[in-house]
Amino acid sequence: MEYYIIIGNAKQGPFPKEELVQKGLTENSLVWCAGMSEWKKASEVADLADLLQQMPPEPPQSMRIMPRTWLLESILVTLFCCLPFGIVGIINATKVESLYLSGQYDMAEYYSREAKKWTIWGLVSSAILLMLYLFLAVGASLIPFFLFKS
Amino acid sequence: MKRKIGIALIAVAGIIFFTFDPSASALFPKCPFLMLTGWQCPGCGSQRAIHALLHLDIVAALRYNALLVLSLPLIFILLYAEWKRKNNPELYVRVHHPAVIWSCFGIIVLWWAGRNLWAFLQA
Numbered sequence: 001m002e003y004y005i006i007i008g009n010a011k012q013g014p015f016p017k018e019e020l021v022q023k024g025l026t027e028n029s030l031v032w033c034a035g036m037s038e039w040k041k042a043s044e045v046a047d048l049a050d051l052l053q054q055m056p057p058e059p060p061q062s063m064r065i066m067p068r069t070w071l072l073e074s075i076l077v078t079l080f081c082c083l084p085f086g087i088v089g090i091i092n093a094t095k096v097e098s099l100y101l102s103g104q105y106d107m108a109e110y111y112s113r114e115a116k117k118w119t120i121w122g123l124v125s126s127a128i129l130l131m132l133y134l135f136l137a138v139g140a141s142l143i144p145f146f147l148f149k150s
Numbered sequence: 151m152k153r154k155i156g157i158a159l160i161a162v163a164g165i166i167f168f169t170f171d172p173s174a175s176a177l178f179p180k181c182p183f184l185m186l187t188g189w190q191c192p193g194c195g196s197q198r199a200i201h202a203l204l205h206l207d208i209v210a211a212l213r214y215n216a217l218l219v220l221s222l223p224l225i226f227i228l229l230y231a232e233w234k235r236k237n238n239p240e241l242y243v244r245v246h247h248p249a250v251i252w253s254c255f256g257i258i259v260l261w262w263a264g265r266n267l268w269a270f271l272q273a
Binding site for chain 1: 193
């Protein structure tokens with residue numbers, strides 16, 4: 001039996017069954033042969049089953065790279081005194097990682113952004129406190145100069 | 151670019167923490183949590199610990215903030231995994247194992263409670 005096969009949106013053939021493999025047949029390729037009412041996936045054509053069994057299955061859908069968990073940054077924020085934010089960051093890191101491992105990539109990215117937000121808030125608030133502190137410390141150390149000047 | 155800025159900032163901070171002693175200089179911020187509550191936060195003593203570490207005084211660093219000193223290896227591993235995240239995504243996943251993250255969380259909370267309890271018992 002001779003088959004037509006769709007490769008790159010173009011109909012090719014007819015080829016004898018054995019030649020289909022060389023043409024790049026996969027279980028998802030659309031094929032047609034005389035007697036079929038419409039194009040069918042190769043995996044749905046009983047006659048091709050033995051052929052497909054000889055071939056490796058399609059690789060699984062490629063895994064996405066794990067989004068940043070912000071664990072490192074959260075630990076650093078915790079160690080440098082912006083406590084609530086660092087702890088929230090760590091909790092979000094656990095969510096990123098468990099969602100990623102269960103394949104919920106979009107939710108993982110959502111919690112990655114949450115973790116980032118809390119880490120950055122931690123950093124910003126510590127920077128503000130640092131500025132405020134420096135301002136007050138320098139200001140206070142200048143007071144004697146003003147006092148003794150007058 | 152971002153990486154270069156980060157390295158530059160760390161270098162500047164390193165020079166500042168090497169040159170000045172946070173326990174002697176008024177220019178270093180105090181912990182707001184400690185000031186408000188009188189309790190130490192998990193990060194209290196970090197600045198003095200870094201100063202001591204940069205002067206290779208590990209014993210003093212441990213006394214200021216043991217958690218910081220002991221977590222340095224983990225911090226370097228996480229840093230390396232983050233640096234190689236694009237080239238070696240599997241390493242990043244493995245380093246961020248659920249057990250690792252939950253242990254970090256648990257250790258920080260235990261350390262936080264423990265050091266205050268210790269200070270309370272000493273007093």
